[in-house]
Structure formats: structure tokens, C-alpha cells
Amino acid sequence: MSSMQSAVEAIHKTLVVKCDPERAFQVFTREIGSWWPLAMHSIGEDKVSEVVFEERVGGRIFERHSDGGEGEWGRVVEWDPPRRFVMSWYPGGEPADATELEVRFNAEGESTRLDLEHRGWERFGDQAAERRSGYDSGWGSVLHYFTKATEG
């Protein structure tokens, strides 16, 4: 049981796409709404009309809903186009519950290698505990419970 503690490793994914880093970066960020599986993986699901990626440090990544609502996914933490970006990740939760996503883009001949790391699975529990108040259901809030439970 205690072997579970801090055993939650970052997720790493690598893939090569046949385009230059500029394009790969832009499709991943500005055009994220064109490929993200929104129907299954969004806050508003079939209500989502677009995903907005504010391209600067501190910028928000959020979905707009057809009924005028919004759902926030996270914020840009580091912004270095077309090489890499880092964002906090808390779809439907609160910033204090965030995990972190880093995506790097490197030219490989005519192609681009993308390295994605989704990390911080156990890292934000304490902060979250301090500032919690009426959580909505969300990916972030689920993390909140487990981070505490596994630290013990």
C-alpha cells in the first residue's frame, strides 16, 4: 500500500509529425479546438462552440459554450513559440488543483518531434487543501482528494 506513495510518475508521450515546428506549435495551441476530442473530453461537452488559447504567459485556455458560458482548462506558464510551452492544467477545477503540461517541439529533418509531459500528479495537494471552498466537480478536484490520500 505504501508503495503507492509518490509513485505517480509523469506521463510522457513522443511523436513525430510531418510538418515544421511552427505549424506543429500553432496547431497544438491556436488551433487546439480543431483536433481536441471535445465531445468526450471537455467541460461543456456538446455545448462547446470553440476553444480559445490566449498566446502569452498568463493567458487562459478555455472553452466557449453555445449558451454563453465558459469552462477554463488552465493558464500559460511559459511561452516560447515554436519551441515549447508550459501550462497549468485544471479543467473544471481550480487553479490550486492544477497539474502541469509541457510540450516541446523540435525539428527533425523535414518533420517535428513533439515531446509531451503531463506531470505534477502529487504536487498540488497542500495548496489545494488550504484554499478550498465549494469545489465544482472536475478533473482538478478529483486530484485534490487523491493527492491528500496518498501523501498520508
Add this chain to the structure above:
Amino acid sequence: MAYASALDALGDATRREIMDRLRTGPRAVGEIAAGLPISRPAVSQHLRVLREAGLVTERKDGTRRLYRIEPRALADLRAYFDSFWEQALAGFKAAAEQGGRER
């Protein structure tokens, strides 16, 4: 899968409150129910939902039943995202490689 039912289960304020009470360690129904504005059977019902979602486990301690948060659920969460990224990045690759037309 397990993760989706966990999200559903936590969509309820009372169940979030119950999870909160379990964060410091295993508790019996009576302790969990103390101070909550709902009946004990209602608390048991919520615990059942949490258990079926894989969020808590139950164990007998003499005549009492103790409930605790199931740490393995965090590993499930990670596994969920792991397969999520596989799927999402396949979509990304297709979109990025479609490129030439736009630019």
C-alpha cells in the same frame, strides 16, 4: 470507465464533504455522519455510491465498518490520462499533417 464514474460520484456536494472527512484517515459511518445535515442511512447511501465508483473502500473492524479513500484511484486517474493523450495526439498529428492546404 472507473475515472468517469469517479467524476460523476464527486458531482455531489455531500459526497465531496464525505471524501473530505476521510482525508485524514479511515472513519466509521457514525463519525462521518456527525454534523452532516442528513440522516445516517442517507450517508450510507452516499458511501455506497463512492464505493461503487472505486473512490473509497470499506473494511470491517469488529462490529463497525470503516471507510477509507482508495489510493489506487490516483493511479487510475493517471492511467486514464495516459490513454487519453494517446488518443488526442493521434488527432493532433492528423490535423498538423493536413497542413499544406492552409498555408
